[in-house]
Amino acid sequence: DAGLPPAPRVAVPTGEHLDGLAPGWAAAFRAVVAQLAAAGIEIVETDISPLLEAARLLYDGAFVAERYAAVGSHLDANRDLIGTDLDPTVAAIVLAGASATAADWARDVAHLARLGAAGKEALAGCSALLTPTTTWHPTLAEVAADPVGANARMGRYTNFANLLDMASLAIPAGQVGGLPFGVMLTGAAGSDRTLAALGHTLLSPCVDLFVVGAHLSGQPLNHQLVEAGATLLRPVSTSADYRLFALETVPPKPGLVRVGAAGNGVPIEGELWRVPAAGFGTFVGGVPAPMVIGKVTLSDGSSVSGFLVEPIAVDKAADISAHGGWRRYRSEQGL
Structure with a gap:
């Protein structure tokens, strides 16, 4: 697999x-979704009913x-150990597999195939599905009271991946209520x-x-940002404290200077990009003089790194x- 497409969803x-x-988990999940969206990932709300079914x-x-076929004969031969060396809940689930008929198996295989096709269609055009890893942290007492139900609840977002031969990656995302x-x-x-x-x-x-x-979208050096793993967030403008100059460089570049209120500054248009920290270090290391990276105040009052x-x-x-x-200048100059 080649990694992320140019516009991941x-x-x-x-x-x-x-x-x-x-x-608190739903709010924590929405915060992670917002983090992905802020990184330039398109978020698509999707009905995942087929996968949950x-x-x-x-x-x-x-x-x-399948479990009975794997270890059922061992459990049958050692029923006296159930409740001591063999967990009774696991043993009961495995031994119940002996009652499934070939017709039951064929029916469920066909049903699973239909659900898998529907799930694939629901996720068409998306690089991945994001879910909570599980739904709760049960106590030992809660698991003991309803072991099958507790495990089924914990596996809401994982069990379908096992059956449908999908790949998954779990990622830590902080704590909720100390857990x-x-x-x-x-x-x-x-x-x-x-x-x-x-x-x-x-x-x-x-x-x-x-x-x-020159690093704006479509400009000659934009590829350097892309190679650093950056994603475009949105067009933005500076506060009215700046002047822009055309430098004699190759390729042509502008120079942005902060002049303050007394210097007849104006808002200057540009773009805001989000760059992974690792890529940012490499990118900044390649910035030639007289360009520098400093703090730029945007029209909304926020301060970001900028050229x-x-x-x-x-x-x-x-x-x-x-x-x-810069773009408007180049266009009006016929460049």
Whole structure:
């Protein structure tokens, strides 16, 4: 698998499929979804009913016969150990597999195939499905009171992956109520690199970077941002404290200088990109003089890292601030 496509999309369950989560977990999950969206990943709400129905077949269908075929004869031969060396719940589930008929098996195989096809259609065009890893942290007493039900509830978002031969990656996502919370990415068999790349997006710190010239989308140096793993967030403008100059560089670049309120500054258009911290270090290391990376104030008052230029570089450069941005300047100059 080649990793992430240029415009990755991630499916998330619709609201009703998040019902029954432990207190606070739905909010924690929405925070992770927002984190992916902020990283430039398109989020698609998806009805995953076919997958959840497939998950129920793990305990309620004939597939438990596979367990009986694997270890049933051993349990039959050692029934005296059930309740001591052999867990009684596991033994009961496995031994129940002996009652499944060939007709039951054929029916459930066909049903699973239909559910798998419907699930694949629901996730079409998406790189992965994002869900909570599980639904709750049961106590030992809660598991003892209803071991099958407790395990089925814990496996709501995992059991279908086993039956449908899908790949999954669990990712820690903080704590809720003092206990660990996590999310899981699930995709087609063999999608491990894609899942790992998405997981890296969640786990890696990022830097928001304002670009104003040759690194803008479609400009000659934009490929450097893409190679650093950056994603475009949105067009933005600076506060009215800046001037823009056309530098004599190859390729042509503008220089952004902060002049403050007394310097007749104007808002300058640019783009905000989100760069993984690891890629940001490499990217900044390649920025040539007289360009520098400093703090730029945006029109909404926020401060981000951004391209500036050493003041000495604009002594004889043309002031192009009246154009409002590099693209508009180039267009109006017929360049």
